[in-house]
Amino acid sequence: MGAERIVDKKFKRFEERYKEERGLIDESLGRPHISLSVEMPEGCEGLEEEFKSLSQDKEFMSELRDLVKKHLERKGREKGGNR
Structure with missing residues (x-):
């Protein structure tokens, strides 16, 4: 050990x-980037391996990029930007 x-x-x-x-x-x-540390959500007990593998899951990463893009676009509109 x-x-x-x-x-x-x-x-x-x-x-x-x-x-x-x-x-x-x-x-x-x-090309700017951010690194995040995400804790496993409550209620997901028993899914530790699936959670740990999310950063290697191409579909998950694509969905996450889409979520970030939508969030940034919304923030841009709220600030009065033309995005």
């Missing part, structure tokens, strides 16, 4: 570094 903890710790450190580097690359290419 001790070795697993060490590997997990190292992986998290590399994962954080990767996210930072990717953010810098994305910014330099001119």
Whole structure:
């Protein structure tokens, strides 16, 4: 169990570094992005594996992008923008 903890710790450190580097690359290419941390909703007990795999689910990510786009468009209209 001790070795697993060490590997997990190292992986998290590399994962954080990767996210930072990717953010810098994305910014330099001119495409802004955000990273969110989402807690599993109450009432979804027993669906932990499905929840953890959502970030790799192409359909879910597409629906999430659509939701963000609609939200931004609505915010733009509320501010008086022409979007």
